[in-house]
Amino acid sequence: MAATLEFFFDYGSPTTYLADTQIEALAKRSGAKLVYRPMLLGGVFKATGNRSPVEVPAKGVYMGADMARFAKRYGVPMNMNPFFPVNTLPLMRGAVVAQHDGFFAAYQKAMFRAMWVDEKDMNDPAVIGEVVSAAGIDVTSLLKRTGEQDIKDELKATTEEAVNRGAFGAPTFFVGDEMFFGQDRLEFVEAALSG
Amino acid sequence: MAATLEFFFDYGSPTTYLADTQIEALAKRSGAKLVYRPMLLGGVFKATGNRSPVEVPAKGVYMGADMARFAKRYGVPMNMNPFFPVNTLPLMRGAVVAQHDGFFAAYQKAMFRAMWVDEKDMNDPAVIGEVVSAAGIDVTSLLKRTGEQDIKDELKATTEEAVNRGAFGAPTFFVGDEMFFGQDRLEFVEAALSG
Numbered sequence: 397m398a399a400t401l402e403f404f405f406d407y408g409s410p411t412t413y414l415a416d417t418q419i420e421a422l423a424k425r426s427g428a429k430l431v432y433r434p435m436l437l438g439g440v441f442k443a444t445g446n447r448s449p450v451e452v453p454a455k456g457v458y459m460g461a462d463m464a465r466f467a468k469r470y471g472v473p474m475n476m477n478p479f480f481p482v483n484t485l486p487l488m489r490g491a492v493v494a495q496h497d498g499f500f501a502a503y504q505k506a507m508f509r510a511m512w513v514d515e516k517d518m519n520d521p522a523v524i525g526e527v528v529s530a531a532g533i534d535v536t537s538l539l540k541r542t543g544e545q546d547i548k549d550e551l552k553a554t555t556e557e558a559v560n561r562g563a564f565g566a567p568t569f570f571v572g573d574e575m576f577f578g579q580d581r582l583e584f585v586e587a588a589l590s591g
Numbered sequence: 592m593a594a595t596l597e598f599f600f601d602y603g604s605p606t607t608y609l610a611d612t613q614i615e616a617l618a619k620r621s622g623a624k625l626v627y628r629p630m631l632l633g634g635v636f637k638a639t640g641n642r643s644p645v646e647v648p649a650k651g652v653y654m655g656a657d658m659a660r661f662a663k664r665y666g667v668p669m670n671m672n673p674f675f676p677v678n679t680l681p682l683m684r685g686a687v688v689a690q691h692d693g694f695f696a697a698y699q700k701a702m703f704r705a706m707w708v709d710e711k712d713m714n715d716p717a718v719i720g721e722v723v724s725a726a727g728i729d730v731t732s733l734l735k736r737t738g739e740q741d742i743k744d745e746l747k748a749t750t751e752e753a754v755n756r757g758a759f760g761a762p763t764f765f766v767g768d769e770m771f772f773g774q775d776r777l778e779f780v781e782a783a784l785s786g
Contacts, residue, residue: 444647444650445647445648446649451640452759453639453640458759562652562653577653584660
């Protein structure tokens with residue numbers, strides 16, 4: 397039986413974008429079943445008492461350099477979003493809808509790209525609409541769906557599940573009960589999947 | 592001319608212990624000049640607004656697992672110190688003395704081992720004395736020297752220098768102006784030295 401790799405993510409996290417650029421190929425190499433778990437990072441921070449690294453200015457400066465090193469190593473584009481931090485609640489609810497309604501791959505790619513390559517202001521509903529439309533997704537239908545209670549509840553439940561299993565930030569990976577935090581632990585994730 | 596690798600450290604940091612187990616061999620492989628820079632991590636935290644990761648309980652739990660993974664990879668012993676966190680001010684002043692008085696290698700090894708292998712209570716002056724003596728270092732002379740103003744000033748100056756150059760935690764490495772934070776960035780440190 398193929399191992400399962402759970403990927404807890406939030407579009408507002410730049411290191412999660414880096415992980416997202418690598419995770420599909422990693423799962424394929426490992427023969428693992430990749431399960432995307434949209435969560436609300438703000439909710440995780442609130443529940444655990446954690447905070448964004450950029451709240452320590454020196455850490456924020458360093459993180460920019462550190463992420464650029466990984467982007468270079470991975471050979472992927474990356475730009476810091478000038479509108480960071482972003483309230484990702486509507487975006488993450490959209491991810492839940494996208495999973496249910498069959499356009500997750502396109503949505504995931506569009507969101508991470510808008511945030512961490514194209515530097516879009518994803519706090520602005522009009523900008524979100526443009527990004528979604530450009531990805532070939534029906535905005536009106538998406539907006540309606542993100543307002544539904546079961547979608548809201550599912551995002552909340554996944555966020556609570558992540559916290560209950562030990563998560564305190566993003567990206568967080570699980571291989572069974574083994575948790576890995578950070579895009580810089582993909583090597584250990586891959587080892588766990590092959591172990 | 593050989594490149595210089597500066598290693599800013601504090602004995603109270605478990606990830607810095609992990610780095611210390613690797614850094615000498617790394618410098619040797621790279622043909623780099625390794626310069627040990629004792630600093631006071633508590634002073635760095637205070638100056639930058641950073642805090643120990645273990646202040647977020649979920650992060651503390653995960654860090655234990657994460658460090659155990661690296662210890663296994665490196666093939667080195669590691670135990671969480673039950674007396675953590677420790678006020679390392681006397682220990683770090685001792686490191687400055689050890690550099691001046693020619694017994695740094697023995698002192699460094701003894702301190703990291705007492706903290707992160709032998710689980711000693713390094714808040715206790717009597718325990719510090721035992722550890723220092725067992726390493727063949729004269730305790731009376733060390734104690735006298737750690738009280739001297741120039742030793743105190745030097746530790747303070749190095750801590751301030753680290754902060755001014757962008758450090759917010761330990762271990763921190765510099766290759767010229769390039770800063771690297773964390774024992775999990777040694778690969779990038781090595782690449783910078785060979786670049």
